[in-house]
Amino acid sequence: MTSANAATQAPRARVERAALELFTSRGFDAVTADEVADAAGISRRTFFRYYPTKADAVWGDFAAHVARLDALLRSAVPGAPVLGTVCTAYADVNDYGPADLPVLRQRMRLILTEPALQAHSQLRYAEIDRVVAEHVARSTGEDPSGLLPRLVAASTRAAATTAFAAWLADDRADLGVQLHRAFDELATGFPSLGD
Amino acid sequence: MTSANAATQAPRARVERAALELFTSRGFDAVTADEVADAAGISRRTFFRYYPTKADAVWGDFAAHVARLDALLRSAVPGAPVLGTVCTAYADVNDYGPADLPVLRQRMRLILTEPALQAHSQLRYAEIDRVVAEHVARSTGEDPSGLLPRLVAASTRAAATTAFAAWLADDRADLGVQLHRAFDELATGFPSLGD
DNA sequence: TTGCCCGCTGGCACTGGGTGCCACTAGGTT
DNA sequence: AACCTAGTGGCACCCAGTGCCAGCGGGCAA
Numbered sequence: 387m388t389s390a391n392a393a394t395q396a397p398r399a400r401v402e403r404a405a406l407e408l409f410t411s412r413g414f415d416a417v418t419a420d421e422v423a424d425a426a427g428i429s430r431r432t433f434f435r436y437y438p439t440k441a442d443a444v445w446g447d448f449a450a451h452v453a454r455l456d457a458l459l460r461s462a463v464p465g466a467p468v469l470g471t472v473c474t475a476y477a478d479v480n481d482y483g484p485a486d487l488p489v490l491r492q493r494m495r496l497i498l499t500e501p502a503l504q505a506h507s508q509l510r511y512a513e514i515d516r517v518v519a520e521h522v523a524r525s526t527g528e529d530p531s532g533l534l535p536r537l538v539a540a541s542t543r544a545a546a547t548t549a550f551a552a553w554l555a556d557d558r559a560d561l562g563v564q565l566h567r568a569f570d571e572l573a574t575g576f577p578s579l580g581d
Numbered sequence: 582m583t584s585a586n587a588a589t590q591a592p593r594a595r596v597e598r599a600a601l602e603l604f605t606s607r608g609f610d611a612v613t614a615d616e617v618a619d620a621a622g623i624s625r626r627t628f629f630r631y632y633p634t635k636a637d638a639v640w641g642d643f644a645a646h647v648a649r650l651d652a653l654l655r656s657a658v659p660g661a662p663v664l665g666t667v668c669t670a671y672a673d674v675n676d677y678g679p680a681d682l683p684v685l686r687q688r689m690r691l692i693l694t695e696p697a698l699q700a701h702s703q704l705r706y707a708e709i710d711r712v713v714a715e716h717v718a719r720s721t722g723e724d725p726s727g728l729l730p731r732l733v734a735a736s737t738r739a740a741a742t743t744a745f746a747a748w749l750a751d752d753r754a755d756l757g758v759q760l761h762r763a764f765d766e767l768a769t770g771f772p773s774l775g776d
Numbered sequence: 777t778t779g780c781c782c783g784c785t786g787g788c789a790c791t792g793g794g795t796g797c798c799a800c801t802a803g804g805t806t
Numbered sequence: 807a808a809c810c811t812a813g814t815g816g817c818a819c820c821c822a823g824t825g826c827c828a829g830c831g832g833g834c835a836a
Contacts (some may be wrong), residue, residue, distance in 0.1 A: 434823060
């Protein structure tokens with residue numbers, strides 16, 4: 387049983403809220419794990435049982451995120467254009483309700499600006515890349531470790547990350563729109579470059 | 582004076598050699614900074630004066646690498662296609678002589694496979710992305726922090742990294758060829774996907 | 777009810793990366 | 807000879823992360 391019941395879910399949510407607040411106000415490096423644990427009302431030891439590293443407290447339940455992306459890609463129409471499918475999956479999996487957007491902004495701002503979190507993100511992205519590369523491999527009949535699947539995975543993820551950054555930089559921007567703009571450029575060989 | 586004289590350059594080279602050997606044979610995490618320092622004949626304290634982090638010992642003089650890439654991009658033909666310029670610059674800056682290839686493989690294998698180094702690499706890549714985004718901004722008249730420059734920087738760097746991985750996976754592959762293959766796919770909207 | 781087991785928690789001690797501080801030394805200056 | 811400076815090493819410290827063990831509470835069988 388991996389899903390948490392009420393008794394374990396409440397503390398986790400408290401920890402994540404405390405972590406986001408503390409990291410946002412004082413910076414990731416300046417906040418110790420003890421402080422986050424204290425603010426959440428748990429011990430330091432328990433904190434590191436919830437999250438393997440301090441950085442993971444920022445990411446919430448990322449494994450579920452990856453699993454949803456994987457499910458979306460596996461349920462995609464077989465013959466559909468690959469990049470379109472990947473873009474739609476990225477957009478769907480990041481289609482948060484208005485109530486969740488502030489927290490998402492807070493989370494992404496930390497991940498994209500704090501060096502330690504920026505570094506850590508590479509490890510999370512690798513999980514996404516694996517799922518996308520496997521989808522491309524299924525669609526094209528290639529090996530998931532071949533150049534094309536890896537290239538599509540890495541560059542679409544680069545596009546998604548860039549879209550997130552653009553979304554963050556503009557308070558009124560829509561995340562789905564930014565994602566489509568980035569993917570469109572990518573899929574058509576960057577027509578805006580005007581070569 | 583940032584350039585090192587003979588008295589400081591020799592120890593640095595010894596440290597990098599020792600680090601590469603130890604990390605390759607026993608794994609990055611299993612080797613302590615003390616062991617690297619001992620193997621190089623310096624103290625732990627001096628090691629951390631040479632390299633701000635243990636991971637940086639793997640990267641050699643990366644600032645010079647970025648500076649060379651920047652110089653190549655700034656000296657590029659003004660009207661030339663942007664992606665082609667970036668690809669050529671990537672290929673030129675990574676055009677090592679046959680004698681240096683074994684060390685390059687060792688270095689890249691570590692960076693691409695060791696999780697801690699994979700995470701750290703994001704911080705180095707950010708420096709590259711900045712330089713590339715500025716080049717795109719100069720070429721198109723946009724703001725370096727806009728969507729297109731950042732997107733081109735992130736996706737070309739993704740292509741380069743993927744090319745490195747493909748090169749690593751095949752002992753007989755040529756790095757320049759892999760780079761061009763990846764960039765060609767990227768520049769033409771991934772024709773191999775067959776959409 | 778009693779005794780047992782089990783999952784979660786917290787405390788403790790330890791390793792290792794990274795840093796600030798200070799003392800020492802070697803080489804060059806006046 | 808007194809002096810400055812750059813590089814080095816030792817030391818103490820902070821903090822992330824981990825293994826180990828003790829305690830605690832809740833279910834469950836006898």
